Amino acid sequence: MPNAALIVAAGRGSRAAGHGATGVPKQYAPLAGRSVLARTLAVFLEHPAIHRIGVVVHPDDIDRYEAQTSRDGGKLLPPCFGGTTRQQSVLSGLEALRICAPDRVLIHDAARPFVDAQQVDDVLAALDAHAGAIAAIPITDTVKHAGVDRLITRNIERAGLWGAQTPQGFHFTAILAAHRAAHAAGRNDFTDDAAVAEWHGLRVAIVPGNPRNVKITTAEDLALAQHELASGAGPDVRTGTGFDVHRFTTGACVWLCGIRIAHTHALEGHSDADVGLHALTDALLGAIGDGDIGQHFPPSDPRWKGAASHLFLSDARRRIAALGGTISNVDITLLCEAPKIASHRQAMRERIAAILEVSVARVGVKATTTEGLGFTGRREGIAAMATATVILPPSAGP
Numbered sequence: 001m002p003n004a005a006l007i008v009a010a011g012r013g014s015r016a017a018g019h020g021a022t023g024v025p026k027q028y029a030p031l032a033g034r035s036v037l038a039r040t041l042a043v044f045l046e047h048p049a050i051h052r053i054g055v056v057v058h059p060d061d062i063d064r065y066e067a068q069t070s071r072d073g074g075k076l077l078p079p080c081f082g083g084t085t086r087q088q089s090v091l092s093g094l095e096a097l098r099i100c101a102p103d104r105v106l107i108h109d110a111a112r113p114f115v116d117a118q119q120v121d122d123v124l125a126a127l128d129a130h131a132g133a134i135a136a137i138p139i140t141d142t143v144k145h146a147g148v149d150r151l152i153t154r155n156i157e158r159a160g161l162w163g164a165q166t167p168q169g170f171h172f173t174a175i176l177a178a179h180r181a182a183h184a185a186g187r188n189d190f191t192d193d194a195a196v197a198e199w200h201g202l203r204v205a206i207v208p209g210n211p212r213n214v215k216i217t218t219a220e221d222l223a224l225a226q227h228e229l230a231s232g233a234g235p236d237v238r239t240g241t242g243f244d245v246h247r248f249t250t251g252a253c254v255w256l257c258g259i260r261i262a263h264t265h266a267l268e269g270h271s272d273a274d275v276g277l278h279a280l281t282d283a284l285l286g287a288i289g290d291g292d293i294g295q296h297f298p299p300s301d302p303r304w305k306g307a308a309s310h311l312f313l314s315d316a317r318r319r320i321a322a323l324g325g326t327i328s329n330v331d332i333t334l335l336c337e338a339p340k341i342a343s344h345r346q347a348m349r350e351r352i353a354a355i356l357e358v359s360v361a362r363v364g365v366k367a368t369t370t371e372g373l374g375f376t377g378r379r380e381g382i383a384a385m386a387t388a389t390v391i392l393p394p395s396a397g398p
């Protein structure tokens, strides 16, 4: 006695259209690394009491559908095409499911990706005693009726009111007959399958639903679901470190952390030799595992001769932004006997904050001598080390 699930994914999702720049229907929109539909399907694919799954799709979405699903394990039947209304789409899907002759079918909206195994169990179990059973939640808000002018005309008694969700489960031959009869009678105004069943004389029971099992209808719903999944997964925090050295040569100024400082010497290098910004650029690249400054801006390339190092730092910022990441903080330590850094510290922080488009509070600049020891102690050059913390969205990478 096989149980089937019918996933209704044929809607055009016009209320959530404009997602990103693509206008992808909401059921195909990405939700923390997987599409809404893929998340919905996974619940039924993994449920041991569901033996076959049919999906109703819009013909325009077939490429998207094929790209997001695989028919491994044989549970998932080839998709079928929906009609112009949800009711027609369900009828098409039920007709297609006849091939596997299920005893029971759970009809579920693709745009409810937070359905869980318990809901599936509860609706299936209720079908032992009833012709139909749906997940629903009691309405807790006070319910008003208002006219088109949005003036309240009456209060509606809240007791006994439930908000219908899906899955909605039925004995297969009964719901197929109900949908066929509704179609034959020209009734295409039912907004869910329970209404079709009731119209056809079936008794439909309610099983308590889960408030998390929301339908993603608008772009705001999608954003909220993204946020909830992201907060559930926790932030994807990355750190990186960088280190750099440049030797002194003849000259009258050095560039340090984007600031020009008069000095007895200059720093030698292919670019402006800003040792602080070089270490920081490597720290940012390290946080996202994207090579190093020498790889992206090879010293052998004449384009970077004498280049201002803020270009390198801006490039690292862009690479992080392209992953949807944000820079949480950066911290630089300069190691040198001279020049003295303290009077330039604030200007350095402000310059770095401007390049990275973060607040100054997220930028640390410190300096230390090495007590006369080593090459920095002998005033042969300046060393810098840096750390960076970057927060990526959960979907940005494994």
Ligand code: MG
Binding pocket: 244, 245, 246, 269, 273, 274, 275, 278
């Ligand atoms: Mg360097």
